[in-house]
Amino acid sequence: MNSCSGTNNTAESLSSSSDEFKVFTIDLKAEKSKLSTLIDEVEIMRLEEGEEGLLSTIAYFNEIEDGFVFTSGEEKGVFIYSSTGELRKKINHSGKGPAEYSDIKGLWVKEDTLFVYSFYIKKVLKYNLDGRYLGESKLVHNYGDIYPNGKSYVADLSSYGFYDSVKYKLAFLDTDFQSKSFSIPQNLPPPFPVRVSLNSFSPYKDALTYKTLTSDSVFLVEGDQARPLLKMDFGNDWLWSDPDVLENPEQASNFLQTKQKVWTLNASIGERYVFYYYGLGLNTPTWALLDRYTSKETRIDLTKTETEQFGINALQWSGDRLLVAFQSTDVANFLKELDKTQFKFREGTTLEKIESSENSVLMWVKFKEGY
Numbered sequence: 151m152n153s154c155s156g157t158n159n160t161a162e163s164l165s166s167s168s169d170e171f172k173v174f175t176i177d178l179k180a181e182k183s184k185l186s187t188l189i190d191e192v193e194i195m196r197l198e199e200g201e202e203g204l205l206s207t208i209a210y211f212n213e214i215e216d217g218f219v220f221t222s223g224e225e226k227g228v229f230i231y232s233s234t235g236e237l238r239k240k241i242n243h244s245g246k247g248p249a250e251y252s253d254i255k256g257l258w259v260k261e262d263t264l265f266v267y268s269f270y271i272k273k274v275l276k277y278n279l280d281g282r283y284l285g286e287s288k289l290v291h292n293y294g295d296i297y298p299n300g301k302s303y304v305a306d307l308s309s310y311g312f313y314d315s316v317k318y319k320l321a322f323l324d325t326d327f328q329s330k331s332f333s334i335p336q337n338l339p340p341p342f343p344v345r346v347s348l349n350s351f352s353p354y355k356d357a358l359t360y361k362t363l364t365s366d367s368v369f370l371v372e373g374d375q376a377r378p379l380l381k382m383d384f385g386n387d388w389l390w391s392d393p394d395v396l397e398n399p400e401q402a403s404n405f406l407q408t409k410q411k412v413w414t415l416n417a418s419i420g421e422r423y424v425f426y427y428y429g430l431g432l433n434t435p436t437w438a439l440l441d442r443y444t445s446k447e448t449r450i451d452l453t454k455t456e457t458e459q460f461g462i463n464a465l466q467w468s469g470d471r472l473l474v475a476f477q478s479t480d481v482a483n484f485l486k487e488l489d490k491t492q493f494k495f496r497e498g499t500t501l502e503k504i505e506s507s508e509n510s511v512l513m514w515v516k517f518k519e520g521y
Contacts, residue, residue: 168421168442169370173381175445178412178430180438182449185460186487188439188521193471193514194481195235195496199507203229203237208475208510209347210257211465218512219264219279221254223347228257228264230279234498235512241281249283251275256296256349267296274327287327296323297351299358303327304371306350308340308362320360322374333376334360334369341390341402341413348416352466359419364390368419380442382415382426389413407432420467423517437462441520448521460484461510468514475510 197205206223217232226244231237243250256267264277269292276284294306303323307316318332341364351358358371366388370379389395389411395402406413410431417426424440437450452459461477481504485493504511
């Protein structure tokens, strides 16, 4: 009993201190493990394809009370699914007319209202969950990303368009999307812009994390304040601290090709684990898992065959489980690497239904404690 109590106290102590700023040294040659060997259990849910639900990717994922809302690749539609994977509705107001958006650079739901951030036309458009237009807000800038922050919003400024004038990475916006204050000084010109369907902001406990693809640091956004949460230190292997790049930032794209260094880092921050990948030169990205309690780092082997890898896309953390999109064509082979007690299908999902669809599945992954 005393041993168990001591273990629990240690875990509680580590948990309570996990949000103190910490630097993690990243080893490019860390031990490598198959993804299946790191997993305690998974739950899998298919996403109905139907006539309108063919998905190329899953982006800007939102969990609502009784389902999920997200967009997909170049389709420019918003998909609403039930909590058991049935397609409820596809909304598409893409176009150049009134009440329409040209692109989707952000998507969120507040009180049954759907918000679509359209980067190119500098607007946030509002619709109900049936797709009816409710109004819009005109923005002053083309922000990199926008995300709800309490009753107001926070925006990403880490792009070339703001460096000469603002020199901050974050803007806190009011309910009308007007700037109130700024945070995180940007002392150097940003690297070349990287536009992807990834949001710089992610929910974390009762706050947000902020992380851009060409930064090695993660910030915690609480109210109208931001502070460093963690830094993933690649040492001399980090391209953006290379003296040649600092002296000649305009040649960054050339250095990316000639220097075998890490230039991009995407991280999903959980309360205990960080699931991340980094780009080393022009090589295939490396996936890894970091334990924030112990600093243990493991590179993840996603090998399916000699020439293929399992297709996986981290969406968000849900408590102690990482929600990922996993290619449907890979599910059967992946499950062969697990014991039958380690996986289950959500109501309405079967392996037959998964294999009859091209859509990715949603998979909730619980990692082994300390793996």
